[in-house]
Amino acid sequence: MSDILEPVPPVVSTESPPPEKKPRRRWGRYVLYVLATLGVLAIVLVAAAYYHASRGPQLVKIDEAYAIDESMTRNYGKYSPEKKGYLYVDQNNEPYLVRVVQQARIEAVGASDELYFVASGTSLSGNAGQFYGVFQIRSDGKGGDGLVEVAEPLRYDTTAPITPEKVRFEALAETTWGWVIKTQSGLNPKQERVTVSNVVLAPHGDRIAELATFRASADADPGSDCAQANAEHAEWEKQVAEYYKLSAEASAEQTAAGEGLVDKEPLRCEHARWTYATAPVMGPLPGPLTVTAKGTQYGAPLEARSWKIMFDSKAYVYNVPPELEPEDAQGD
Numbered sequence: 001m002s003d004i005l006e007p008v009p010p011v012v013s014t015e016s017p018p019p020e021k022k023p024r025r026r027w028g029r030y031v032l033y034v035l036a037t038l039g040v041l042a043i044v045l046v047a048a049a050y051y052h053a054s055r056g057p058q059l060v061k062i063d064e065a066y067a068i069d070e071s072m073t074r075n076y077g078k079y080s081p082e083k084k085g086y087l088y089v090d091q092n093n094e095p096y097l098v099r100v101v102q103q104a105r106i107e108a109v110g111a112s113d114e115l116y117f118v119a120s121g122t123s124l125s126g127n128a129g130q131f132y133g134v135f136q137i138r139s140d141g142k143g144g145d146g147l148v149e150v151a152e153p154l155r156y157d158t159t160a161p162i163t164p165e166k167v168r169f170e171a172l173a174e175t176t177w178g179w180v181i182k183t184q185s186g187l188n189p190k191q192e193r194v195t196v197s198n199v200v201l202a203p204h205g206d207r208i209a210e211l212a213t214f215r216a217s218a219d220a221d222p223g224s225d226c227a228q229a230n231a232e233h234a235e236w237e238k239q240v241a242e243y244y245k246l247s248a249e250a251s252a253e254q255t256a257a258g259e260g261l262v263d264k265e266p267l268r269c270e271h272a273r274w275t276y277a278t279a280p281v282m283g284p285l286p287g288p289l290t291v292t293a294k295g296t297q298y299g300a301p302l303e304a305r306s307w308k309i310m311f312d313s314k315a316y317v318y319n320v321p322p323e324l325e326p327e328d329a330q331g332d
Contacts, residue, residue, distance in 0.1 A: 059112060059113065060112035060113060060139040060144075060145055060146075060147065061113055062105060062112070062113040062114075062115045062137060062147065064103065064105055064115060067115055067137050067147070068100060068103065068115075068117060071135055071137065071149055071151070072086045072098065072100070072119065073086065075133065075151070075153045076088035076096075076098045076119070076121075076153070077089070080097075083097055084099070085097040085098055085099040086098040086099070086119075088121060090128070090154075092128070094123060094125055094127065094128040095123070095124040095125060096121040096122060096123055096124060096128075096131070097121070097122050097124055098119050098120065098121040098122075098133075099119065099120060099122075100117050100118070100119050101118050101119065101120045101132075101162060101163060101164045101167060102117060102118045102164055102167040102169065102179075103115070103116065103117035103118075104116045104117070104169045104177075106177060112138050112139030112141075112147075113138075113139075114136060114137070114138045114177070115135075115136070115137040115138070116134075116135065116136050116169065116177060116179070117134075117135050118132060118133070118134055118135070118162065118167050118179060118181065119132060119133040119134075119135070119153070120132045120161055120162040120163065121133070121154075122161045129156055129158070129159055130156075130158050130159065130160060130161045130162065131154050131155055131156045131158075132155050132158065132162040132181065133151065133152060133153035133154060133155065134151065134152055134155070134179055134181075134201050134208055135149060135150070135151040135153075136149070136150040136151065136203040136208075137149050137150075138150070148206075150203045150205075150206060150207065150208060151208065152201075152207075152208040157183050157199070158183035158184050158185075159184055159185055159186065159187060160184035160187060162181060162182075162183075166181060166182040167179060167180075167181050167182075168180045168181075170278050171278075171281050172202060172211075172278065172281070172286040172287070173281060173283065173284055173285050173286045173287070174281060174283060174284050175284065176202055176203075176284075176285075176286060177202065178200055178201055178202030178203075178211065178286075179199075179200070179201045179202070180198050180199070180200050180276070181198075181199045181201065182196050182197070182198060182199075182216055183196065183197050183199050184196050184197075185197075185326075189219040189220050189221045189270075190221045190223060192220075192267075193218065193219070193220045193267065193270065194218070194219045194220070195215070195217070195218045195219075195326065195327060196215075196216040196217040196218075197213050197214065197215060197216055197326040198212070198213065198214050198215070198216045198274075198276060199212075199213050200212040200213070200289075200318065202286075204316055209316055209317075210317070211286065211311075211316070211317055211318050212289070212309065212317065212318035212320050213320065213325070213326055214274065214276070214291060214309070214318075214320050214324040214325065214326070215272075215274045215324050215325070215326060215327070216273075216274055216276075217272060217273050217274065218270050218271075218272040218297060218327075219270055219271055219272075220267040220268060220269065220270040221267065221269070222266065222267040222268060222269060223267075226268070226269035226299050227299075229266065229267060229268050229269055229299060230268055230269075230299040232266045233265070233266050233267075233268050233299070236261075236264075236265060236266050239261060240261060240262055243261060243262070268298050268299040269296060269299045270296060270297055270298060270299070271295045271296050272293070272294075272295040272296060272297040272302050273293070273294055273295045274291055274292070274293050274324065275291070275292050275294075276289050276290065276291045276292075277289070277290045277292075285311060285313050286311045286318075287311065288308045288309055288310050288311065289308070289309040289318060290306060290307070290308055290309075291306065291307045291309060291324060292304075292305070292306045292307075293305050293306075307321060307324060309321070309324070
């Protein structure tokens, strides 16, 4: 007899079914990604700032040729390959040919190179005088590659062109460089008294400062014996004194003749020189200048003498004594 298998009743679980999984919201993941990215970026920026701070100021390197051409074109006009210079026309429509006669680049000063140069303008018509310009190009100090120009492009205090030998570039202080430029009054010592002055110029803030102007040389050639020239000059002085004595009662014709006499002072033998020397650079301010005189003046030996010209830091000028100040072409 076979066993009869009875059906097994189903097992009923008393446990509650697990909750259904809900889909996770993706925006939360994106927020985490953004926050992580910002954190990494902040770390990179802090590291870069620390790296640049540890390296110190970054140098701005100056391309001399490009900087000079840009400055000359902006201040004077286009370059002429034919005349090998820049063509400038002043307010009176007088044409000039302008060339760079001296340039110097000081490397790694503070946060930048510094470029200095001097330009000389020569009249093309022969109807006008000469001029010169002084320039400094340096970093703008804002931490980038920007440059600024400090310049005085038009100085007319010379009757002869400024040539390279008339320009000296001097270290005046630890961070101050300047030019000593020889400007001239008169052209031919056989026809007139020719005097030359030393003009000391240097950048100061956003301008070019004139630190000093003092005598450099004086020349006159009367074309005769010096004793005879002195005698002729003494006779001229006598006639001028007589003219001034009688001028109150002189007629119009006599007055005109007397004024012509005054303007025709005869030359005396003259070959005077005032040489200068700068002091060794010792600090942030320019040191004294030493000026020494020698030669002959007004037909007589010039007293050998030296002066020490001190720098006034408040006025930012040298205190030039009266006996060294520039003189007119026809005398003191």
